[in-house]
Amino acid sequence: MGMHDKSLNILVIDPNRMRASIIEEGLREAGHHDVTLLTDMSNLMRQVVDADPDVIIMDLENPNRDVLEHAFQVSRAARRPIAMFVDRTDAAATEAAIDAGVSAYVVDGLKKERVKPILDMAIKRFNVIERMRQEIDAAKTELSERKQIDRAKGLLMRTRGLSEEEAYQLLRKTAMNQGRRIAQVAESLILAAGLLGGDPTK
Amino acid sequence: MTETAQTTTITAGFIPLIDSAVLLAAATQGFAAEENIDLRLVRETSWANIRDKIAVGHFDIAHMLAPMPIASNLGLTPLPTQMIAPMALGTGGNAVALSRDLWAQAQRHGATEDGNPARLARALRSVIAERPERLTFGIVHPHSSHHYELAYLLGFAGIRPGVDVQLAVVPPALMPDALEAGQIDGFSVGEPWGSVAALRGIGVIATTKSAIWRSSPEKVVGMRQEWAERNAETLAGLIRGLYRAATWCDDLKNRETLVRMLAAPAHLGIDAAALKAALDGGYGSGADVAPAAKRASIFRFAAAAASFPWQSHAVWFYSQMVRWGQTPFREKDAERARRTFRPDIYRAALSPLGVTIPSANSKIEGALEVPTPVGATRGQLVLGPDGFFDGRIFDPDRLLDYIAGFEVAEATSDSSSR
Numbered sequence: 003m004g005m006h007d008k009s010l011n012i013l014v015i016d017p018n019r020m021r022a023s024i025i026e027e028g029l030r031e032a033g034h035h036d037v038t039l040l041t042d043m044s045n046l047m048r049q050v051v052d053a054d055p056d057v058i059i060m061d062l063e064n065p066n067r068d069v070l071e072h073a074f075q076v077s078r079a080a081r082r083p084i085a086m087f088v089d090r091t092d093a094a095a096t097e098a099a100i101d102a103g104v105s106a107y108v109v110d111g112l113k114k115e116r117v118k119p120i121l122d123m124a125i126k127r128f129n130v131i132e133r134m135r136q137e138i139d140a141a142k143t144e145l146s147e148r149k150q151i152d153r154a155k156g157l158l159m160r161t162r163g164l165s166e167e168e169a170y171q172l173l174r175k176t177a178m179n180q181g182r183r184i185a186q187v188a189e190s191l192i193l194a195a196g197l198l199g200g201d202p203t204k
Numbered sequence: 205m206t207e208t209a210q211t212t213t214i215t216a217g218f219i220p221l222i223d224s225a226v227l228l229a230a231a232t233q234g235f236a237a238e239e240n241i242d243l244r245l246v247r248e249t250s251w252a253n254i255r256d257k258i259a260v261g262h263f264d265i266a267h268m269l270a271p272m273p274i275a276s277n278l279g280l281t282p283l284p285t286q287m288i289a290p291m292a293l294g295t296g297g298n299a300v301a302l303s304r305d306l307w308a309q310a311q312r313h314g315a316t317e318d319g320n321p322a323r324l325a326r327a328l329r330s331v332i333a334e335r336p337e338r339l340t341f342g343i344v345h346p347h348s349s350h351h352y353e354l355a356y357l358l359g360f361a362g363i364r365p366g367v368d369v370q371l372a373v374v375p376p377a378l379m380p381d382a383l384e385a386g387q388i389d390g391f392s393v394g395e396p397w398g399s400v401a402a403l404r405g406i407g408v409i410a411t412t413k414s415a416i417w418r419s420s421p422e423k424v425v426g427m428r429q430e431w432a433e434r435n436a437e438t439l440a441g442l443i444r445g446l447y448r449a450a451t452w453c454d455d456l457k458n459r460e461t462l463v464r465m466l467a468a469p470a471h472l473g474i475d476a477a478a479l480k481a482a483l484d485g486g487y488g489s490g491a492d493v494a495p496a497a498k499r500a501s502i503f504r505f506a507a508a509a510a511s512f513p514w515q516s517h518a519v520w521f522y523s524q525m526v527r528w529g530q531t532p533f534r535e536k537d538a539e540r541a542r543r544t545f546r547p548d549i550y551r552a553a554l555s556p557l558g559v560t561i562p563s564a565n566s567k568i569e570g571a572l573e574v575p576t577p578v579g580a581t582r583g584q585l586v587l588g589p590d591g592f593f594d595g596r597i598f599d600p601d602r603l604l605d606y607i608a609g610f611e612v613a614e615a616t617s618d619s620s621s622r
Binding site for chain 1: 250257282373385
């Protein structure tokens with residue numbers, strides 16, 4: 003049986019379990035069933051040798067890229083994985099991968115056409131995960147800002163005897179006058195209250 | 205320079221190590237800005253990332269292991285790119301550390317606290333003879349001075365790296381943990397990781413780069429040759445800014461600011477005590493036994509032409525690539541290696557500053573036993589001592605003889621180490 007007929011053994015190395023699973027799912031959807039996830043980085047070389055993969059997908063944040071590349075270099079085995087893009091024939095794909103934060107290694111001799119769709123999928127999913135992460139970060143910031151505003155309102159209600167609506171209007175007006183965001187004004191207020199003898203809402 | 209001069213942005217990748225100091229200082233202490241350069245720093249996690257991001261143009265320049273651009277020009281790495289190194293980022297700065305257990309054993313066999321490399325190497329040979337298990341040493345990259353220095357040290361005592369001891373690549377920041385976990389028995393790494401291991405009581409700094417090869421180069425500023433050609437003027441400005449930054453880093457008056465700058469979370473994000481110990485020559489396990497003169501020579505950023513890209517250094521790295529079987533010897537590759545380092549660009553960029561620069565592009569390593577005045581573009585330049593602990597002389601013009609002279613070497617098994 004030639005290399006073409008055999009299903010590809012794919013190893014996904016990523017300490018981020020969630021991301022590794024999302025990549026794995028994508029690979030399975032694309033019809034690859036021989037997928038191994040490696041999320042524990044200890045004894046990396048041993049684990050890679052044991053998995054004996056045709057293709058390796060690894061995130062760029064992983065400091066173990068140098069470890070992996072060295073393992074290939076000293077490997078005396080016939081099956082020696084090499085970096086996916088050792089030449090410049092596919093500069094756009096290389097750049098897309100680096101932009102997305104993913105690298106790939108393939109066993110020498112494996113046809114590029116067989117591996118390209120795998121990498122394309124990984125790039126797409128890495129990009130989606132990154133967008134999700136940014137959205138989560140933004141949501142977290144928004145949530146904490148809303149909490150700050152609530153605390154500032156409470157502070158004003160207690161110290162100045164305002165209603166909730168009046169407290170909010172005061173924050174809004176101050177923000178407008180100062181050309182700042184309401185959350186920023188709320189933060190300054192909480193900070194100032196802290197300096198002036200503790201935040202009574204705490 | 206006028207106020208209307210255009211500011212050029214340069215994006216630089218760096219790995220969080222003390223020897224990135226010159227780049228960090230240029231960006232944060234105003235030296236790049238004086239040259240109308242907005243130097244943007246991007247912290248990276250692996251040398252592979254630095255290589256890839258330089259290759260695709262995400263980085264204009266980067267903090268690089270000195271042998272890296274040479275390996276790239278010889279096609280030994282993925283994404284081979286024509287690169288140059290027009291400036292070095294200093295000399296010294298690596299430590300060879302051993303686990304406490306191994307150090308104790310080495311001491312029983314004659315290793316001494318002054319970091320004498322010859323005694324250390326012989327002691328390790330005796331230790332290896334009596335230990336049933338093969339020792340493993342951590343290095344940061346196969347194309348690194350850390351690797352070549354450690355291999356040189358071991359080879360001196362007839363220890364064959366990869367045969368008598370195992371070499372494993374471990375990311376710098378993970379070295380102390382790997383040592384503590386017993387995954388490795390020792391390592392050769394850029395500071396502050398040796399000092400971190402020593403301060404944590406995990407390991408002992410057994411010797412240093414500057415004891416193995418005095419005044420030896422460590423990192424360089426590397427870039428695509430094509431970028432350097434397209435941005436010749438910007439590059440000249442950058443070199444001037446980096447040169448001033450290097451001088452600033454050397455000045456002990458700035459030591460506290462330097463430590464604070466390095467310790468910042470966005471830079472190295474490491475405890476200031478370890479950084480200070482490393483910069484001051486934090487030797488041994490609390491008992492500081494290194495003589496003052498030696499400590500002073502551990503890190504050098506600008507003094508004694510520390511930032512000059514000696515072509516003899518590039519050729520020495522090539523000699524070790526051949527020695528350890530990473531590439532077969534070819535005359536034209538030796539020439540490629542030599543031309544990767546560009547003292548011509550360095551000299552032209554710095555000529556307006558009127559500073560003292562060596563007139564020669566190469567020197568014979570090991571020729572200077574004591575500090576010696578040498579030919580310079582102006583003023584007086586004192587170099588040395590330089591050379592290797594074993595007294596072997598490296599003459600870049602007698603390269604083949606030099607390589608053939610090593611008893612411990614690995615025959616090249618194939619045409620590339622890819």
